[in-house]
Amino acid sequence: MIDYAQMLKERGLKATFQRMNILSVVDKYGHMSVDDIYAEVCKVHPSLSLATIYKNIILMMEKGVLVEVPIVGKKSKYELAKADHMHLICTECGMVEDKICGEKTDTIFQDISKKEHFNLHKRQVNLYGVCEKCQMKEAS
Amino acid sequence: MIDYAQMLKERGLKATFQRMNILSVVDKYGHMSVDDIYAEVCKVHPSLSLATIYKNIILMMEKGVLVEVPIVGKKSKYELAKADHMHLICTECGMVEDKICGEKTDTIFQDISKKEHFNLHKRQVNLYGVCEKCQMKEAS
DNA sequence: CTTCATGCAAATAATTTGCAGTAAG
DNA sequence: CTTACTGCAAATTATTTGCATGAAG
Secondary structure (H helix, E strand, C coil), X not given: CCCHHHHHHHCCCCCCHHHHHHHHHHHHHXXXXXXXXXXXXXXXXXXXXHHHHHHHHHHHHHCCCEXXXXXXXXXXXXXXXXXXXXXXXXXXXXXXXXXXCCHHHHHHHHHHHHHHCCEEEEEEEEEEEECHHXXXXXXX | CCCHHHXXXXXXXXXXXXXXXXXXXXXXXXXXXXXXXXXXXXXXXXCXXXXXXXXXXXXXXXXXXXXXXCCCXXXXXXXXXXXXXXXXXXXXXXXXXXXXXXXXXXXXXXHHHHHCCCEEEEEEEEEEEECHHHHHHHHC
């Protein structure tokens, strides 16, 4: 169980009800768009404003709590900042699943960066395809 | 030299002046946002409409001529469809550079997909960091 | 208490749409 | 000629901002 309040205070942000809930639903569902977050948090806090979501997402990204996951053909999703990983993205249902990268890819990326004199900060690997569930549906 | 007219006709699209120019500037500069394209093509075709750019980008993506490159914290860029590759993206100046992936990463991605019963269609690898030029600037 | 965060409403930016006129084949 | 494409203007959607009120520490 993650302590969202502490997570926020450590970065100098007040632990408001709204922020706690944003973190909690992002944590629960893994990857959410602005609208997903809004819809979900509204269930427990109906007077929530979209502007608050936008302001907080930007703020929490600056503070390194949230990370943007831009996706081909859709609005970005957001996830909690965590160890580097790749995404399997289903182009049918929109599902996003985390997968740990492993050292091998890591080494490859670092070698390339070194060769190009590129100061690498962050990797982003997205694999687009059709997930097992959607393959089932299509077959039927 | 790429024959843009043929490229378009092969996919059942008319080879208009606008489309030829969009392809030509994207080809020339490698990676461009909607606004970049608009600004550039306007130089040779001042009466161009932004709506035309949007319509054509969508159309050409459907026909597999253009590919979207979504980027953290910015508007997407577009590139000509070509062999799989990764992107080095400079977070200072916005530069995007192509790099060929190599078989090693390819194999890793396919293995993971197989293990997850994921039907892989498309890879997207973006490495974010600071390019050589911007490192120079910072140092000075 | 004091400061920072929220929610609203209004402003701005980004994208899409409908349609009459125009150009490609 | 005929169909598809463009450009405009209007509509829609997405995001940002300013400010008065309210909550956190």
